[in-house]
Amino acid sequence: FASYPFTELEAKWQDFWLRNKTFRTPDIGELDTSKPKAYILDMFPYPSGAGLHVGHPAGYTATDILARLKRMQGANVLHPIGWDAFGLPAEQYALQTGTHPRVTTERNVNRFRQQLQSLGFSYDWDREVSTTDPEYYKWTQWIFLQLFNKGLAYQAEVPVNWCPALGTVLANEEVIDGKSERGDHPVVRLPMKQWMLRITQYAQRLLDDLDELDWPDSIKDMQRNWIGRSEGATITFGLQVYTTRPDTIFGATYMVLAPEHPLLDSLTTAEQKIDVNKYVRKAALKSDLERTELQKVKTGVFTGSHAINPATGKAVPIWVADYVLGSYGSGAIMAVPAHDTRDYEFATQYQLPVVRVVQGPSGEDNELPFTGKGTATSSSCAAAGLSLDGQGTAEAAASVVRWLEQQGKGAAQINFKLRDWLFARQRYWGEPFPIVYAEGSDEPEGISEEDLPLTLPETDNFRPSGTPESPLANITEWVHFVDPKTGKRYRRETSTMPQWAGSCWYYLRYLQPWNTDRAIDPEVEKYWLPVDLYVGGAEHAVLHLLYARFWHKVLFDLGVVSTKEPFRRLVSQGMILGEVEYTAYKDAQGQYVDENHPEATAVRVEEGQVDKKGNGFVLRSDPSVRVSTRAHKMSKSRGNVVNPDDVVTMYGADSLRLYEMFMGPIRETKVWSTKSVEGVHRFLARSYRLVTGSNVADVEPTKDQLRLLHATIKRVTEETEELRFNTGISALMEFVNSAFKWEEVPRSVLEPFVLLLAPYAPHIAEELWQVLGHSDTLTYEPWPTYNEELLVSDTFNLPVQVNGKLRGTVEVSKQISQADAEVAGRSITSVSKFLEGKPLKKVIFVPGRIVNFIVGK
Ligand code: ANZ
Numbered sequence: 001f002a003s004y005p006f007t008e009l010e011a012k013w014q015d016f017w018l019r020n021k022t023f024r025t026p027d028i029g030e031l032d033t034s035k036p037k038a039y040i041l042d043m044f045p046y047p048s049g050a051g052l053h054v055g056h057p058a059g060y061t062a063t064d065i066l067a068r069l070k071r072m073q074g075a076n077v078l079h080p081i082g083w084d085a086f087g088l089p090a091e092q093y094a095l096q097t098g099t100h101p102r103v104t105t106e107r108n109v110n111r112f113r114q115q116l117q118s119l120g121f122s123y124d125w126d127r128e129v130s131t132t133d134p135e136y137y138k139w140t141q142w143i144f145l146q147l148f149n150k151g152l153a154y155q156a157e158v159p160v161n162w163c164p165a166l167g168t169v170l171a172n173e174e175v176i177d178g179k180s181e182r183g184d185h186p187v188v189r190l191p192m193k194q195w196m197l198r199i200t201q202y203a204q205r206l207l208d209d210l211d212e213l214d215w216p217d218s219i220k221d222m223q224r225n226w227i228g229r230s231e232g233a234t235i236t237f238g239l240q241v242y243t244t245r246p247d248t249i250f251g252a253t254y255m256v257l258a259p260e261h262p263l264l265d266s267l268t269t270a271e272q273k274i275d276v277n278k279y280v281r282k283a284a285l286k287s288d289l290e291r292t293e294l295q296k297v298k299t300g301v302f303t304g305s306h307a308i309n310p311a312t313g314k315a316v317p318i319w320v321a322d323y324v325l326g327s328y329g330s331g332a333i334m335a336v337p338a339h340d341t342r343d344y345e346f347a348t349q350y351q352l353p354v355v356r357v358v359q360g361p362s363g364e365d366n367e368l369p370f371t372g373k374g375t376a377t378s379s380s381c382a383a384a385g386l387s388l389d390g391q392g393t394a395e396a397a398a399s400v401v402r403w404l405e406q407q408g409k410g411a412a413q414i415n416f417k418l419r420d421w422l423f424a425r426q427r428y429w430g431e432p433f434p435i436v437y438a439e440g441s442d443e444p445e446g447i448s449e450e451d452l453p454l455t456l457p458e459t460d461n462f463r464p465s466g467t468p469e470s471p472l473a474n475i476t477e478w479v480h481f482v483d484p485k486t487g488k489r490y491r492r493e494t495s496t497m498p499q500w501a502g503s504c505w506y507y508l509r510y511l512q513p514w515n516t517d518r519a520i521d522p523e524v525e526k527y528w529l530p531v532d533l534y535v536g537g538a539e540h541a542v543l544h545l546l547y548a549r550f551w552h553k554v555l556f557d558l559g560v561v562s563t564k565e566p567f568r569r570l571v572s573q574g575m576i577l578g579e580v581e582y583t584a585y586k587d588a589q590g591q592y593v594d595e596n597h598p599e600a601t602a603v604r605v606e607e608g609q610v611d612k613k614g615n616g617f618v619l620r621s622d623p624s625v626r627v628s629t630r631a632h633k634m635s636k637s638r639g640n641v642v643n644p645d646d647v648v649t650m651y652g653a654d655s656l657r658l659y660e661m662f663m664g665p666i667r668e669t670k671v672w673s674t675k676s677v678e679g680v681h682r683f684l685a686r687s688y689r690l691v692t693g694s695n696v697a698d699v700e701p702t703k704d705q706l707r708l709l710h711a712t713i714k715r716v717t718e719e720t721e722e723l724r725f726n727t728g729i730s731a732l733m734e735f736v737n738s739a740f741k742w743e744e745v746p747r748s749v750l751e752p753f754v755l756l757l758a759p760y761a762p763h764i765a766e767e768l769w770q771v772l773g774h775s776d777t778l779t780y781e782p783w784p785t786y787n788e789e790l791l792v793s794d795t796f797n798l799p800v801q802v803n804g805k806l807r808g809t810v811e812v813s814k815q816i817s818q819a820d821a822e823v824a825g826r827s828i829t830s831v832s833k834f835l836e837g838k839p840l841k842k843v844i845f846v847p848g849r850i851v852n853f854i855v856g857k
Contacts (some may be wrong), residue, residue, distance in 0.1 A: 003681070004688035006652030010763040014117055022779050023122040025078050027512065028524045038070040039078045039528050041507055041567075043536030043544075046084045046499075047108035049093065052115040053634065054642045054660070054672060059535045059573040061657045062666050062723060064121045066533060068759035069720050071122075072783035078528055079122055080510040082129035083109050087499040088171055091429040092182075094462060101429040101462070105132055115645065119653045120762050122779070129513050131431075131502025136509060138453030139519035140501050141434040143551065145446045146558055148435070152198045155444065158422055159189035160468055168464030169426035178285055189284060192468055193442075195424040195433065195495060199550045203227050203416040206549055214569040216667070219541040226542050228417025233401050234330060235410035237307040237316070239263055242329030242415055245339065246404070247388065247396035249311040250379040251357035252334035253347070255318045256300065259283035260326030267318055269304025276301050276320055283322040291322045298323050298346040309334070310409045311384055311400070321346060329415055337369065344369035358393065421547065423498060426470040428462035430496030439489035456496075470494045503544055504551040507531055507566060525561050530568040535666075538572040545570070571723065574668040576660070577631035578640030582610050584619060584627050592625040631671040642672055650674075654761035655681040661725035661760065683733050684764055687757065690739055691750055691768040701746040706790050708738055709749045713786040716756045725760070732757055747772060752784035800825040801852040802834040818845040825851045 017023065025031075040063045045056060067079035085108075090101035109130060116123070129136050147153040161170040165185035169192075174181045199206075207227050210220045232244035237255055257264050259280040268276045279301045283291070290296070300321030309316050316334075323342050324333050337347035337354040347354050358374045360366040366374075376388035376396040386403050388396040404410030424433075432454050434447045447454060457478040465473045472494040473479060479492050511524045545567070552566040585600035587593045593600050610617045610627045619625040634641045647656045658680040663670040701709070712735040719728035735753060739745055751772055758765035758778055769778040797809040798821060808830040812821065822843055826832055831853075838855040845851050 002685040002689075004685045004764070006654065006684075006764070009767040010118075010120065010653050013763045013766045014120060016766070016777070017120075017122070018117065018125070020777070021124075021126065022777050023079065023124050024126055025076065025124045027514075028521070028527060031076055031527075033076075033527055036075045037078070037528060038067070038075045038533075039507075039531045040067045040070070041079075041510075041531045041534045042081060043534070043540060044082045044084050044503070044506060045112060046087060046089075047105065047112045048089060049104070049108055050636070050641075051108075051111050052644050054644050054647070054656075055537070055576050055634070057119055057644055057656060058576055058660050058666070058670075059537070060116070060119070060121055061660050062571070062573065062725065063533065063535050064657075065661070065720060065725060065759040066723070067122055068762060068779070069783065071779055072755065072758070072781060074782065078127075078510065079124060080127040080129075081116065081121070081123040082127075082506055082510070083112070083131065084499065084503050084506070085109060085130050085132040086430050086497075086502055088173070088427070088429075091427060091462065094429070098460075100460065102132070105130075118648055119644065119657065122762070127510050127513050129506060129509050131506065132429075134453040134455045135516075136513075137431045137502065139509065140431050140497065140505070141452050141454060142449060142519055143505060143555070144431075144497070144501075145434055145449065145452075146560075147197060147554060148444075148446050150554070150558075152201065152554060153423070154196055154198065155193050156196050156420075157191045158194045158196070160192045160194070160426060161187045162190040162468045163187045166464065167466040169468050169470075171425065171427075190468055192426075194422060195493075197421040197423045197550075199421045199547075200416060200418055202550050202553050203229070203418045205553055206418075206546065209549075209553075209565055213565060213567070215567075216570065216572060219538070219545070219570065219572060222541045223546055226418065226546065228415075230415050230417075232413055232415060233397075233404060233410050234413045235310065235334060235404060237309060237332075237334060239307065239332055240330040241332045241334045242413060243334055244415075245336065245393075245397065246400040246410075247376055247379075247391075247393050248336040248339050248357050249309070249334065249400055250376075250381070250388070251336040251338045251355045252309050252311075252316065253337060253353040253355055254316050254335045255307050256321045256324045256333050256335050256343075256346075257303070257318060258324040258326035258331040259320055259322050261320070261331045264303065264320055267303050267305045268320075272302060272304040276303060279320060279322075286322060288325055288327070291325065294342075298342060298349060300346060300350065302350075310404070310407065311379075311386055312381055313383055317352070319346075319350075327419060328417065339369055339371055341369050341371060421550075423501070424495035425498050426468060426494075427496050428456070428471040430498065431501055432456055432472065432496055433493040435493040436490040437493070439491065444493065454492075470496060472496065500544065500547050504548045505555075507534075507548075508555075508561070520555075520560055522560070522562065525563075529561060529563045530566055532568055534567040534570045535573055536570075537575070541572065571667065573666055574664075574670060575633065576663075577669060577671045578634045578638065578642070579672055579674070580607075580629050580631050581640070582607060582617060582627050582629055584625055592619070592622065594626070595628060634672075642674065647674065647677060651677050651681045652684075652763070654684055654764050658684065658729060658761055662729045664726055666723055666725060680729070683736060684761055686736050686740065687732075687761075688764060688768065690736055690745065691754065692771055693745070695743065695745045696747055696750060697744045698748075699744050699746050701749050703794065705739075705742065705746060705749050707793060708735060709752060710786040710790040713752060713756060713784045714791065717783070717786070720759065729760060732760070754778070755781055755784050796848070798824065799850050800828060800831045801850065802831060803854055804852060807831045807834055814848050816847075818843070818847075818851075821845055821851045822853075825853065 042060050042063050067077050070077045085105045090104045093104050094101045161175050163170050163180045163185050166180055170180055170187060175187050178187055180187055207229055210223060230244045233246040234240050234242050300319045303318045303320055305318045306315040307318055335343040337343040338356045339358055357377060357379050358370060359377045360374045373393035376391045379388035388399055401412045434454050435444045436447055457475050459475050461474050462471045465471050482489055508520045511528050512521055515521060548566060555561045556564055582605040583602045584605050585593050585595050586603055587597055587599040605627055609620050611620050617627040617629055619627055632638055644656060655677050659677045662680050712731050715731035716728050754765050754768045755778060766778060794814050795811050796814055798812045799806055800808050808828040810824045810828055812824050835853060841854045841856055843853055
């Protein structure tokens with residue numbers, strides 16, 4: 001295929017950019033802060049052993065294009081990168097190989113850095129941060145101390161996944177169906193005192209401030225669901241329940257306690273004890289997710305006790321069932337089987353009474369369970385002094401709350417699903433907590449800020465401690481120490497922080513990673529924040545983004561930052577799936593069969609063995625056999641992972657960048673096809689030939705050439721600003737296709753074209769800029785602007801009539817005079833043959849519209 005010397009020129013420009021620090025953003029003192037700013041941020045990668053994946057450059061190219069555009073448009077641009085480098089894989093690798101996580105991490109970081117540089121991303125490498133660097137985590141620890149001092153960090157008994165066979169605590173992702181991922185050993189949930197962060201205190205603000213963010217609605221909704229605000233009431237049935245439907249109180253025919261409810265034991269009668277205890281033990285092995293799965297058959301056990309429904313005055317049985325969670329509401333519910341699906345299933349299973357108390361909005365008795373809103377029915381009790389019949393759902397709910405408050409039996413209540421954040425890991429490769437305990441005491445004390453960073457002890461002994469404590473507990477000389485000032489003996493906290501910690505505030509550290517006096521300088525923060533564009537994968541839609549917003553708000557309350565929200569605009573990039581796979585099906589005899597055949601087993605078919613037929617594909621050797629196509633998520637086990645290095649070697653970084661942007665809209669899922677990289681590569685090769693070719697001349701552009709140029713500038717500018725990179729590239733391609741037909745290519749038209757190409761394919765653009773006679777980088781060249789007037793074509797097709805009959809058209813200037821129009825009209829043979837030898841009586845001319853020759857016989 002047609003090519004150009006991409007290998008040499010890409011290496012040349014990468015070297016140039018690095019040596020000249022072309023993308024360095026000056027520190028605040030040297031910055032002209034009267035200029036607009038653009039903080040363009042990538043979700044920093046976890047430097048895994050596998051190296052960069054083609055999914056990374058999808059987002060990284062998008063932000064790079066924007067950063068390069070903004071620089072040319074005259075903004076101060078902050079475009080940094082770093083490493084989210086603490087975490088489990090390096091530790092697991094260390095356990096297998098004995099290589100220290102620090103060594104593995106450093107190696108992986110070097111590889112990632114080299115790979116990112118080979119793609120020509122315009123990062124300011126002077127601002128690189130790594131969460132594992134003590135100079136970085138010093139400030140992560142500092143923020144933790146602020147949380148601790150504000151009472152937002154506290155300790156609570158929380159279960160950990162303890163695996164006795166491995167002698168270690170496992171992370172949730174290391175436990176599969178109650179067994180360890182490694183070795184398949186049983187795992188038990190064991191309560192342990194652990195650090196928690198009080199994110200629930202910020203629930204309402206985390207919810208409210210979503211409204212002002214330019215984020216995808218889907219991600220805002222996921223955050224809203226996770227925060228899970230609901231309005232309802234607590235009602236006492238002897239013990240407290242939480243309900244979002246107080247209007248259904250007359251239908252509450254039984255109660256359910258969560259297996260971990262503190263009153264369960266005292267409420268269980270002697271006869272039921274054995275069954276209840278057995279049930280509670282079984283429930284303890286299940287995760288909350290398993291327990292609340294809607295499809296699962298509901299199970300439960302009667303406690304033997306009853307409670308009084310305050311509205312009906314009747315006794316209702318108290319059950320224990322694991323579909324009620326201990327951690328939500330009050331861990332107990334009034335069950336209304338007629339109007340709650342889970343309660344309905346449960347009641348049907350255990351033959352508990354179902355009483356309808358809500359009628360559908362049209363007054364009908366809709367099928368049960370009816371969970372919608374309607375009108376209260378069978379909801380009166382004279383003795384209680386409460387009647388809801390005929391009231392709408394909202395009105396009835398308000399009546400019940402008012403009545404409960406009068407009776408002292410309940411109150412309105414707002415609830416959140418959001419739980420406090422379990423912030424500790426029993427691991428080596430994480431930030432140590434800046435927390436100590438005086439000898440003989442369990443009271444945590446924050447260490448002095450001057451003693452930060454508290455570095456991870458250098459040890460080869462990061463193996464599990466054999467107890468539910470972290471491997472740090474092994475390092476006695478680190479854990480136990482004497483304070484030289486007071487002579488008092490202390491013991492250190494041995495848990496480490498979760499991987500989320502470092503990523504909660506890295507976008508703030510980029511502002512001044514060299515600042516040794518403070519985490520963030522307020523003056524710098526005021527200029528750069530909020531982040532103007534944050535691009536990353538949708539897998540971070542909930543946790544990372546919520547945790548970072550929480551820390552940001554805490555820092556806001558402390559006066560450390562001046563903005564309420566860190567990320568003004570968020571875009572989540574679509575996933576890139578592996579190459580399309582073709583599959584046919586065979587039966588037990590090896591004959592091709594339909595996919596739905598009972599014996600069908602899948603066989604992989606190569607692309608060269610199939611033909612397109614209609615909407616689908618068939619086997620080339622036997623077109624009666626249909627072949628199904630599917631693209632899958634890239635994974636090591638599927639063997640469909642594409643390594644960007646290979647693409648760079650074959651086609652160059654500019655081609656990889658261009659291809660990833662040309663595949664489709666940034667937010668959509670796309671299917672990889674290495675063969676298709678060739679298409680964009682051919683475009684770059686043509687651009688190269690266009691600019692280096694012998695047709696380039698110092699001539700005045702024609703009107704048409706100018707019109708095409710200005711139309712291209714307009715389209716590329718608008719499409720790029722709106723992140724519609726695929727259509728921006730199309731505009732560039734159309735330009736090159738047209739320009740290739742020109743006999744002379746004016747230099748003054750090529751120069752702006754090269755600038756337009758630069759954000760997308762920066763290496764080739766720099767090279768061509770040089771070819772056009774410039775000696776410096778084009779990074780800070782002003783972005784081309786277009787002239788709206790030049791876009792409008794100033795010619796039109798003049799209809800030419802003879803005696804009122806259209807005989808032809810001719811392209812002329814809109815300003816054409818009558819005399820010129822007559823000449824132009826006569827020049828067409830289809831017109832002139834009707835004029836020849838005939839007397840011209842008159843000419844009707846409407847400027848800009850028409851010319852009509854009236855002739856005699
Ligand atoms: C009675 C009722 C009647 C309910 C009805 C619903 C419909 P949201 O909206 O998600 O906040 N509930 C309360 N605590 C629970 C717990 N710890 N575990 C499981 N379920 C619990 O959910 C609130 C509703 O979920 C509450 O309202 C309660 O059931 C149930 F027609 O109370 B409801």
